[in-house]
Amino acid sequence: MRSVSIIGGGVIGCLSAYHLAKAGWQVTVLDRGRVGGGCSHGNCGYVCPSHVLPLAAPGAIWNTLKTLFARNSPLKVRPGFALANLGWFLHFAKRCNTADMLSAAVGIQALLNSSRKLFDELLEAERFDVEWDTHGLLFVFQSKAAFEHYAHTDHLLRERFAMPARRLEAADLYTLEPALKPGSASGGYLYQSDAQLRPDRLMTALHARLREMGVKFVENVEVSGFTPADGTAKAVVTTAGDFAADAFVVATGAWAPKLNAQLGMNLPIIPGKGYSITIPRPAVCPTYPMIFEEHRVAVSPFRTGFRIGSTMEFAGYDEAMNRDRLKLLTDAAAVYLTDPGDPTKGAEEWWGWRPMTGNPLTLIGRSPRLSNVLVAAGHGMLGLSMATGTGKLVAELLGGGPTHIPAEPYRLR
Numbered sequence: 012m013r014s015v016s017i018i019g020g021g022v023i024g025c026l027s028a029y030h031l032a033k034a035g036w037q038v039t040v041l042d043r044g045r046v047g048g049g050c051s052h053g054n055c056g057y058v059c060p061s062h063v064l065p066l067a068a069p070g071a072i073w074n075t076l077k078t079l080f081a082r083n084s085p086l087k088v089r090p091g092f093a094l095a096n097l098g099w100f101l102h103f104a105k106r107c108n109t110a111d112m113l114s115a116a117v118g119i120q121a122l123l124n125s126s127r128k129l130f131d132e133l134l135e136a137e138r139f140d141v142e143w144d145t146h147g148l149l150f151v152f153q154s155k156a157a158f159e160h161y162a163h164t165d166h167l168l169r170e171r172f173a174m175p176a177r178r179l180e181a182a183d184l185y186t187l188e189p190a191l192k193p194g195s196a197s198g199g200y201l202y203q204s205d206a207q208l209r210p211d212r213l214m215t216a217l218h219a220r221l222r223e224m225g226v227k228f229v230e231n232v233e234v235s236g237f238t239p240a241d242g243t244a245k246a247v248v249t250t251a252g253d254f255a256a257d258a259f260v261v262a263t264g265a266w267a268p269k270l271n272a273q274l275g276m277n278l279p280i281i282p283g284k285g286y287s288i289t290i291p292r293p294a295v296c297p298t299y300p301m302i303f304e305e306h307r308v309a310v311s312p313f314r315t316g317f318r319i320g321s322t323m324e325f326a327g328y329d330e331a332m333n334r335d336r337l338k339l340l341t342d343a344a345a346v347y348l349t350d351p352g353d354p355t356k357g358a359e360e361w362w363g364w365r366p367m368t369g370n371p372l373t374l375i376g377r378s379p380r381l382s383n384v385l386v387a388a389g390h391g392m393l394g395l396s397m398a399t400g401t402g403k404l405v406a407e408l409l410g411g412g413p414t415h416i417p418a419e420p421y422r423l424r
């Protein structure tokens with residue numbers, strides 16, 4: 012039986028473990044902390060094929076600059092960090108044109124669509140209770156101008172990517188989602204393709220199922236490198252000794268560049284810090300997950316709670332809990348919702364580092380230095396939405412067989 016060690020027990024590592032175990036590999040997952048304790052814990056839980064277009068799009072730089080200087084901006088860049096990572100920001104800026112946006116969107120969509128379908132299959136096969144909800148995702152616009160402007164994006168997604176949405180004028184929007192405060196929105200778009208689950212419950216369910224399937228987990232061990240042998244790796248070097256295997260998967264999310272020197276490459280990934288706050292369901296709880304577009308804030312009505320999440324902070328590997336960022340979330344929810352809930356009641360306050368690529372595609376491919384080491388990282392704002400497809404692709408690439416979607420767009424360059 013071939014053996015594989017997966018470094019990183021987030022949603023990408025665990026779903027890679029799932030597909031590899033199904034394909035007959037003997038799997039070990041190593042994590043520097045707790046399985047599911049990274050960015051995969053407190054995210055908004057959207058599985059959203061609607062998010063076809065990358066962040067690197069025409070106008071993104073100008074919009075970013077505008078929000079940077081705005082008070083209470085959801086986006087924050089620490090100047091020292093930007094200077095130290097100038098290459099990443101320039102790389103991102105270079106991609107903000109129509110041709111690169113459309114070409115990246117093809118790769119993004121393939122992984123999103125495959126993952127959406129695979130989530131249905133996974134949840135049907137495993138019967139995980141993860142509060143799976145296939146209602147769809149509502150994009151809510153406060154101003155008429157932003158609502159009308161989105162019509163161009165809707166047209167592009169519909170015509171070029173076969174991703175239709177239902178346009179809702181204000182009156183229809185309030186009828187569909189009565190939890191919205193009257194007068195708070197000018198209109199919305201409903202993506203019925205999208206779904207939602209409770210990510211922490213997914214991680215708990217996966218962890219338990221993988222153990223049943225014979226996957227071994229080693230927590231609280233940090234991988235610092237590989238023992239090389241003839242262009243391959245024999246073992247990973249960890250704080251608890253070496254772990255030998257036939258193949259390795261680097262699924263360390265935002266931490267992935269820390270292994271750059273060992274992998275023989277420069278992974279264009281930086282941490283993009285986001286926050287969420289989870290409270291008991293308000294008395295008038297939304298039925299739909301919603302993104303309040305101008306505020307860039309998302310709400311997730313789970314069966315067992317209510318999460319408000321978002322914001323993006325480029326400040327390096329900063330572990331501080333910034334309460335001002337949490338307040339931005341609850342303040343934004345109060346703009347749109349009749350009953351935004353009480354953040355002082357049993358709240359779980361959380362932050363996580365999104366693995367942001369300047370690329371703008373997720374990276375799934377072999378290390379140029381160690382041919383039996385596969386990297387699966389850089390899923391940015393869509394790691395949950397792309398996790399099942401990534402896991403399947405990882406298993407196919409390591410198995411050497413055909414892949415269910417073309418692997419070329421994600422190859423490491």
Ligand SMILES: Cc1cc2nc3c(=O)[nH]c(=O)nc-3n(C[C@H](O)[C@H](O)[C@H](O)COP(=O)(O)OP(=O)(O)OC[C@H]3O[C@@H](n4cnc5c(N)ncnc54)[C@H](O)[C@@H]3O)c2cc1C
Nearest residue numbers: 019021023043049050051054055057234264285394395396
């Ligand atoms: C506020 C917020 C909301 C979001 N909402 C959504 C959403 O609605 N939908 C969506 O699709 N995505 C969303 N995301 C993004 C999503 O959460 C991430 O893309 C995804 O969780 C990344 O998964 P991962 O497995 O790559 O990383 P992680 O979950 O961070 O896992 C990486 C793991 O690697 C381990 N590790 C790191 N280095 C080492 C090492 N050297 N040795 C051993 N272990 C190591 C870490 O401990 C960690 O457990 C959101 C993110 C944020 C912050």
